[in-house]
Amino acid sequence: MNPKKNPPDPGLAKPRQNKPFGLAIREQPLAFWEMPDIRKARCICCDKQTSHISAYPFFSSALFARQIVLWCGNCGFGMVPETSFELDDYYRDEYAVDNRGDREADPEQYFARMDSDTPPGNLARYRNRARTQISRIRKRMPDIGAMLDIGSGPGYALRTAGARESFALEHDRYSRPFLDHIGARIVDWDTVGDFRYDVILLSHSLEHFQYGDVLPRLTKLVDRLNPGGIFYIEVPPGGLGWKTYHYKHEPHTLFFTPESLHNIGRKLDLELLLCRPLNKTYNKIEDRADTIYNPPKDSAFDNPRGCLTLIARKPSVSSIAGTGGNRNKVRQQEIRSISAPPAEPRSKTLIVTIVTDNFLTLGMVWLAALKKNTPNLDDFDVVMLHDDTYAPLSKANRDRLRFVYGNVIFHSPGSDFLSDEIIAARPGVKTADAKVPSKKAAFLKLSILKYDQYDTVIWLDADTMTRAPIDVLFDIEGRKNPRETIAAVSGGKSLGEQRTRTLVRGHFNAGVMLFGGDLLGEERFALALEELAKGRTSHLRDQPIFNAVFRPFPKIYMPDAYNFKVHTDDEELMQAAYEQAKIVHFIGGARFRLLVEDEYRKYPLIAEYHGYRDEYDIPLEIGR
Numbered sequence: 001m002n003p004k005k006n007p008p009d010p011g012l013a014k015p016r017q018n019k020p021f022g023l024a025i026r027e028q029p030l031a032f033w034e035m036p037d038i039r040k041a042r043c044i045c046c047d048k049q050t051s052h053i054s055a056y057p058f059f060s061s062a063l064f065a066r067q068i069v070l071w072c073g074n075c076g077f078g079m080v081p082e083t084s085f086e087l088d089d090y091y092r093d094e095y096a097v098d099n100r101g102d103r104e105a106d107p108e109q110y111f112a113r114m115d116s117d118t119p120p121g122n123l124a125r126y127r128n129r130a131r132t133q134i135s136r137i138r139k140r141m142p143d144i145g146a147m148l149d150i151g152s153g154p155g156y157a158l159r160t161a162g163a164r165e166s167f168a169l170e171h172d173r174y175s176r177p178f179l180d181h182i183g184a185r186i187v188d189w190d191t192v193g194d195f196r197y198d199v200i201l202l203s204h205s206l207e208h209f210q211y212g213d214v215l216p217r218l219t220k221l222v223d224r225l226n227p228g229g230i231f232y233i234e235v236p237p238g239g240l241g242w243k244t245y246h247y248k249h250e251p252h253t254l255f256f257t258p259e260s261l262h263n264i265g266r267k268l269d270l271e272l273l274l275c276r277p278l279n280k281t282y283n284k285i286e287d288r289a290d291t292i293y294n295p296p297k298d299s300a301f302d303n304p305r306g307c308l309t310l311i312a313r314k315p316s317v318s319s320i321a322g323t324g325g326n327r328n329k330v331r332q333q334e335i336r337s338i339s340a341p342p343a344e345p346r347s348k349t350l351i352v353t354i355v356t357d358n359f360l361t362l363g364m365v366w367l368a369a370l371k372k373n374t375p376n377l378d379d380f381d382v383v384m385l386h387d388d389t390y391a392p393l394s395k396a397n398r399d400r401l402r403f404v405y406g407n408v409i410f411h412s413p414g415s416d417f418l419s420d421e422i423i424a425a426r427p428g429v430k431t432a433d434a435k436v437p438s439k440k441a442a443f444l445k446l447s448i449l450k451y452d453q454y455d456t457v458i459w460l461d462a463d464t465m466t467r468a469p470i471d472v473l474f475d476i477e478g479r480k481n482p483r484e485t486i487a488a489v490s491g492g493k494s495l496g497e498q499r500t501r502t503l504v505r506g507h508f509n510a511g512v513m514l515f516g517g518d519l520l521g522e523e524r525f526a527l528a529l530e531e532l533a534k535g536r537t538s539h540l541r542d543q544p545i546f547n548a549v550f551r552p553f554p555k556i557y558m559p560d561a562y563n564f565k566v567h568t569d570d571e572e573l574m575q576a577a578y579e580q581a582k583i584v585h586f587i588g589g590a591r592f593r594l595l596v597e598d599e600y601r602k603y604p605l606i607a608e609y610h611g612y613r614d615e616y617d618i619p620l621e622i623g624r
Helices: 021-027 035-040 088-091 095-099 107-115 122-138 154-161 175-183 209-222 258-267 318-323 357-373 394-406 421-422 437-450 470-475 523-532 543-549 570-578 591-594 604-616
Strands: 052-055 068-071 144-148 164-168 186-187 197-203 223-236 243-245 272-278 285-287 307-313 349-354 381-385 409-411 454-461 464-466 486-490 506-515 555-559 564-565 584-587
Touching: 035 357, 107 122, 122 154, 122 197, 122 223, 144 154, 144 209, 154 164, 154 197, 175 186, 209 223, 223 258, 223 394, 243 486, 258 272, 258 357, 285 486, 349 357, 349 437, 357 381, 357 394, 357 464, 357 470, 357 564, 357 604, 381 437, 437 454, 437 506, 437 543, 454 470, 464 604, 506 543, 506 584, 523 543, 564 570, 570 604
Parallel strands: 144 164, 144 197, 164 186, 197 223, 349 381, 349 454, 381 409, 486 555, 564 584
Antiparallel strands: 052 068, 223 307, 243 285, 272 307, 454 506, 464 584, 486 506
């Protein structure tokens, strides 16, 4: 439903001041919608076909007087087909002039008047609304870290909340000085996804959306909400096919009933805490004799009065994992949640691994150790690879990992080059192993050979635990040109040796690898696929392939401390790893001993591992 857009006449922002309103309407071009589109329109709340059409219900603006509303007889929802003018332009340039008239004041004086005992005009209403909303939020989240207000206006709610970080998405340019005054960071729909939030508020803003933007934008916001975070929507009642409301509906483009708002809430991946009318306002209501919608009698939806309010919580780590996790450990920081490492990455260095659902405990400890021991971790791109078929990692488990470190990026690199036959046919691979997700995922690791947009790619197996800043890998002897360097630890058991062997050709362990970007790319990936097709790999799966691809190239062999392999509970080996390892690598049976908590905590190294589990409430049973 895309009508021809008519540019708004700036003179219409104050139609009653400039010319007779009837004349202004007559001068506004007619808007047209195509009937086939109207007939096919479906309600975005309940997915039923819309059943009725009406004129726009209020006429203070010639722009909105030319619009129509489609109505759903199933849930009572109403929506303006896409407006015949650019809605974002209207909110940016005209909305405040048309509907507020108070944005020319000095911000400091403006808020001082609002704080007075008798705020003038509508300030008392805006202040009281903000106080009520924040009070409800604080009952569910006493300590607000990062808060985003969609359609914030001058920032009433943000100023009342006093969050540690305040974000505002507001089109109205006249509100910008007020938001700057309270220290809010202004975002738009292109940049709102660059951050994560503990609270997202849409107070009397959702009803101004284009109907086609509602679900995509709400879904985007929910994705940026931290686990345990609060999602709060408040809209005025708009069931005009049910009741007659004697108040101004313009410039609303959506009209909600209690039932339709509840239906929207059910479509979001949230735990609904409350969804009903609150604040018994809007009392000028009359029954309609010709209703097109009637809610079930004596139901939660049969209440026409009050602001329609939805309060929901994003499932937290504790509610997902049943661990009693503390949501205050969720990071309030910048995040980039993207589908692929970017062509122009933020960092010059990529740290990458694979985590699968059955390897989650080790993966969470991997991330927690990396975060603790690398204070400048935000300077790197930290990526976890996954794939629905060969490296499954559920959305719930991705949320658990974000709980540990909010900046982690999840990437599905594609697995067209793999098949069940390829994975099961490896010599020395047990049939049972071939069906375990963490084993099946091994060959997906070859995808890192394509990431030549980075100067440096650091691979760390998910069963490693860093014990020093990751920067130490850049200080190894012989690393002169970062983009032309391959560095790894030699294969075989760790003996605790401390010398660095440079420019030696031989077998290396693929658990910890450092690649320069100039040695990566599609050509190198193609060579890896040729090796994979030969079917000569051993029970070590990916490791012989990496060795074959890079056999012609000189390598830097790092000391064992950079990949100290712990394969047994031998007391002497454990102590050597604890004293020497910068990165410890739990291999073989040692991984399973990590799941037997009490018996092995006597070793300081194992106690260190379980310390991360304790800090982030990581259950033992995940990863068996």
